[in-house]
Amino acid sequence: xxxxxxxxxxxxxxxxxxxxxxxxxxxxxxxxxxxxxxxxxxxxxxxxxxxxxxxxxxxxxxxxxxxxxxxxxxxxxxxxxxxxxxxxxxxxxxxxxxxxxxxxxxxxxxxxxxxxx
Amino acid sequence: xxxxxxxxxxxxxxxxxxxxxxxxxxxxxxxxxxxxxxxxxxxxxxxxxxxxxxxxxxxxxxxxxxxxxxxxxxxxxxxxxxxxxxxxxxxxxxxxxxxxxxxxxxxxx
Numbered sequence: 001x002x003x004x005x006x007x008x009x010x011x012x013x014x015x016x017x018x019x020x021x022x023x024x025x026x027x028x029x030x031x032x033x034x035x036x037x038x039x040x041x042x043x044x045x046x047x048x049x050x051x052x053x054x055x056x057x058x059x060x061x062x063x064x065x066x067x068x069x070x071x072x073x074x075x076x077x078x079x080x081x082x083x084x085x086x087x088x089x090x091x092x093x094x095x096x097x098x099x100x101x102x103x104x105x106x107x108x109x110x111x112x113x114x115x116x117x
Numbered sequence: 118x119x120x121x122x123x124x125x126x127x128x129x130x131x132x133x134x135x136x137x138x139x140x141x142x143x144x145x146x147x148x149x150x151x152x153x154x155x156x157x158x159x160x161x162x163x164x165x166x167x168x169x170x171x172x173x174x175x176x177x178x179x180x181x182x183x184x185x186x187x188x189x190x191x192x193x194x195x196x197x198x199x200x201x202x203x204x205x206x207x208x209x210x211x212x213x214x215x216x217x218x219x220x221x222x223x224x225x226x
Contacts, residue, residue, distance in 0.1 A: 045213040108160030
């Protein structure tokens with residue numbers, strides 16, 4: 001079965017640079033969530049989208065922005081990178097309360113490991 | 118604020134049942150109880166969820182207390198592949214997952 005795809009899988013950036021992470025949800029899934037997991041930490045919710053609109057916001061820094069496109073893929077844009085942004089970034093997808101049905105489960109991708117030097 | 122409390126770690130032997138407890142004493146009437154697990158170097162994986170009644174699926178069982186202030190995830194026969202961090206999360210359907218400090222399960226052969 002198709003899973004959530006994230007690219008790139010690994011990314012190395014220097015301080016003050018920008019980075020763009022991409023997420024391709026499971027086909028037919030209309031909801032995307034972004035989570036950040038620092039070293040030795042538990043995942044933290046950043047932001048979510050349903051049907052291309054922001055649906056919820058967590059502890060996402062102002063330096064970060066995200067959007068969901070017409071094909072439901074999502075991008076997380078990170079600017080003025082700091083050393084503390086080094087983390088695993090997970091994207092998850094699910095079916096929202098749409099006509100296609102609803103899923104309680106969130107399906108996570110393999111993550112993008114961002115290293116800021 | 119994760120709003121659930123779990124033991125930091127638990128140990129089990131292969132092929133034995135494992136009972137992972139979770140306290141959520143301030144749970145609201147519309148909150149579901151979700152369990153996810155995270156294997157090393159992987160993204161979290163859905164295990165099971167429930168609202169009021171006990172639930173079973175191919176991976177595990179979820180026993181929910183009558184007052185809903187606690188629940189227990191039951192792995193019927195632990196395998197080495199079940200070694201992971203298990204997260205108990207309360208929240209409404211279709212909302213973001215707020216992870217707390219899960220339980221690290223170790224399984225010995």
